[in-house]
Amino acid sequence: MRRFRIHRFGSMMLAGLLLLAGCSGNAGPSPADSGQTGQSGQTGSSAGGSTGGGEQVTVSMHSWRVEDAEGYKKIIEAFEKENPNIKIDFKPFKATEYNTILNTALQSESGPDILQLRPYAPGVSLAEAGHLEPLDNLPGIQNFSKDVLAAATGKDGKVYGVPLSLNSTQIYYNKKLFEQHGLSEPKSWDDLIGTAKTLKEKGIIPFAFGAKEGWLLSLSHGVIAPGTYNGNAFVNKILQGQADFTSPEFVQSIQRMQELVPYFPENFAGLDLNDTRTLFFTEKAAMFINGSFELEGLQKMNPDLAIDFFPMPTEDGNTVLTTWVDGSYAVNSKAKHKAEALKFLEFMATKQFGELFANEFKRISAVPGVQTSDPLVNKMAELSQSNATPYLMVVHFAEGNPTTKQTLENALQGMYLNKLTPEQVVDEVQKSAASWFPPFKK
Missing domain, CATH: 3.40.190.10 (Periplasmic binding protein-like II)
Known part of the structure; x- marks a missing residue:
């Protein structure tokens, strides 16, 4: 406790x-x-x-x-x-x-x-x-x-x-499937891609992922992106106007979202949360990018599911967990x-x-002093204290008309429908943020 x-x-x-x-x-x-x-x-x-x-x-x-x-x-x-x-x-x-x-x-x-x-x-x-x-x-x-x-x-x-409540997003994984195929928690982006390749070769869907609901795309990007920009140092630069969304680190985060496509389910563009959740708890998919709020439901759907999670590996050799209230x-x-x-x-x-x-x-209550004994909840809470970065689009870029968060979601959907390139996604996001975010107006 x-x-x-x-x-x-x-x-x-x-x-x-x-x-x-x-x-x-x-x-x-x-x-x-x-x-x-x-x-x-x-x-x-x-x-x-x-x-x-x-x-x-x-x-x-x-x-x-x-x-x-x-x-x-x-x-x-x-x-x-x-x-x-x-x-x-x-x-x-x-x-x-x-x-x-x-x-x-x-x-x-x-x-x-x-x-x-x-x-x-x-x-x-x-x-x-x-x-x-x-x-x-x-x-x-x-x-x-x-x-x-x-x-x-x-x-x-x-x-x-x-x-x-206090939330985190991370990559859940099926421990049984990982162990069966000699896999361990990835320590770098290359490790993650290598893990996905191995699973696909074994006939297992690497990622339970769907692009039908936009909010799932910004959430998934919120997990992947801090790995390219190493968490908070870049976030601080964005907030101070010393960097923007055309920066190489952010561009790379969108490119990585596209790089994952071969490891998504067939027809992923039409899948919603229920579809992807089902792929994971029925053990057809080995990994699932989602929030701490999914843990309780997944365990109820399959009490025998051997579930764990890992934070996102960063380019500087560390790991990061995306968090917000x-x-x-x-x-x-x-x-x-x-x-x-x-x-x-x-x-x-x-x-x-x-x-x-x-x-x-x-889940972690926002009320101070509350305790829990669940080991995965404890793990999330510990990492959120030591390795956390904010969910950038929710905490700082949920303004504008449409919001910059919604703009990212719509643009990512366009990318997954082969209508936009990663660079065009970045241009859309930057244009939205520049229309209202004060540091970008200097």
Whole structure:
């Protein structure tokens, strides 16, 4: 059992980690309308209702994690046991549809009382549009570090979400298949390609990979790219405007995404997360690039799966793990049951919730001081403290219209359909970032 802490990378925020549709990381359109935000931190009737008396109140709660529905039942039961007058109606949606459904509901003032908030810019845009209740006075929010809260902090400096989890992305692999063919964890890019070649020669799909869902492409690039630019030194140069996406290191990262194509499944351009997940847990594919949020689901789908993971080897002989703070939970500024919703968020900021979350989902809770005994979770958390780099497109480049993150996803899909070259992908990404990113405008 280990106690985890957040690791700071120089000038930027980041988390040590674990979490997601898939992830969590799909940035959707910002809402067009705006409203007036109320005052947060009130848990009594003045904030929108009362938990006292005998009348039961039902609080609506939306999420993009359909696969978490059963786990949340146990967590919600623990809250409802202590708050018998509050019932939480948890309703998840498909991750790729969540943003559109949520934005439409908020714009029509029919949104849920509690909503799962995309990290960084996409979530902040909802606050700027007036849809979220500030949480600076919420009991327990002060226990989170500023770096963790940054994922749900508006440009006005106010906090709008209770951070849920700390995520990492890495390359999962089937230990049994590796051992059967005398393979070990790759220590370099050449090792990784050599491993993939050996597996293909043995009739095994090297990578469970699909290009149908764009967010999976930016996530996979977020794992591959830091190996070419050696992690944080290049990231700092990007953030300071001393380098841009036309730099050789970034160009090489796109070229490597193309270099992996021979080791993907047939017809990979039409495969989605469920397809690739199935290829891996049925042991037809030996490796799977994805997030910490996939671990619990993979183990449930195949309890006998001999699963492990390795961080990305870098050009300077080290390894790197991509990390970020994932989705927070926020309260709708026009919530029908605001006081009760705030009461549940207060619960989400407690160690009790953090431990329930970590144990149920095998992920690192964002709540400080939470412990877990799962060895793979521990391994992720340890590497996230010592070898971490931020998920660049989520943490720093999820702005623009379309966002630079979405631009990368669309361009990579174009590359995999043989419509764009790696150099053209780079040009699209740089053009997007230069349209809004201040350091590129100097």
